[in-house]
Amino acid sequence: LAKTTQPISMDSYEGQEVNITCSHNNIATNDYITWYQQFPSQGPRFIIQGYKTKVTNEVASLFIPADRKSSTLSLPRVSLSDTAVYYCLVGGSSGGYNKLIFGAGTRLAVHP
Template sequence: LAKTTQPISMDSYEGQEVNITCSHNNIATNDYITWYQQFPSQGPRFIIQGYKTKVTNEVASLFIPADRKSSTLSLPRVSLSDTAVYYCLVPGRGSTLGRLYFGRGTQLTVWP
């Protein structure tokens, strides 16, 4: 399973753009990068997935450089409701289909 490295916590203020970077140095050639969001007392929720360059949806953007050893989740104009834990997931070499490693994620706190 691929090990990913993310900051343990981040703070931001309402209306700011937040960028959370994840390192995944041993990403495999075919691996996609997926981000999930988890609110307190809830299960994680899928945010975005990408393979290379840039992916954008109504919630976030995902930037992946050419070497794919890292990725950045970008949340535009965050609000208080974006306070949550954000997980970066990469299957990794030799992984079994279906098995994901969530790690501890990044606790994002948005302040008024």
């Protein structure tokens, strides 16, 4: 499974756009990139998943360059409630059932 590297922590203010970049230099051809959000003492919550280019849903966008060695999670107009740990995970393949290997996530703190 590909190892990921992301910032340990980030600070932002309400209303700003936050971009969290994750490096995954050893990503395999059939690996997907998935981001989870976790609040204290709660289970990780699925945010978004992608394979290449750009994916957007109601809460975030995921940008993946052509070489797929990195990805950027974009949170538009964050609020205080977006303060959480964000995990970037790489692995799995369509139709597979694979464990998630959590690395050190990014602790995002949103300030008033």
